[in-house]
Amino acid sequence: MRRIPAELVLAFFLPAALPVAFPAYAASCAWSAKMEEDEGGSVMMASVCGGPQGDAHLMLGKPVLSYDPGAAGGRLEPGVSADFTFKGGGKSLTKKLELEAMYNYFTTELSGPADPLLALLRGKGEVMVSADKYGVASFPLKGSGAAIGKVLAECGKGSGGEAD
Secondary structure, three states: OOEOOOEEEEEEEOOOOOOOOOOOOOOOOOOEEEEEEEOOEEEEEEEEEOOOOOEEEEEOOEEEEEEEOHHHHOOOOOOOEEEEEEEEOOEEEEEEEEEEOOOOEEEEEOOOOOOHHHHHHOOOOEEEEEEOOOEEEEEEOOOHHHHHHHHHHHHOOOHHHHOO
């Protein structure tokens, strides 16, 4: 499989908030957590770069994983879905992601703080994300546990953390 620049967004959205712009790419590929401006206002977001054009983000609220396959995704049609495999730390899991047509990236809801994918993302080394049609992208996991933990702790403080 070929490696492509990609964007991985792991988000805990505030109700009715969707990310429309991503923060500038960090010079370091280590995870960090800080307040970012989003369509719905300020949100706590953990982020990491995944290559020259890739980012991963974690925000407060409803647990959603979003993945932008970058140039390999092209212009996708509404209703598209694909099985994406996440590999890291000797573990592998596959999730069906649905296209969020307005933003041209794939999303899936997570079960919450104990979701197996969150556990994989809090591991060590790197995570590889792949789908037959969209190639492979990798994201380092250095610092992910602390960054995700900070966001989850902040999530429990706000009213958006329990929203459906």
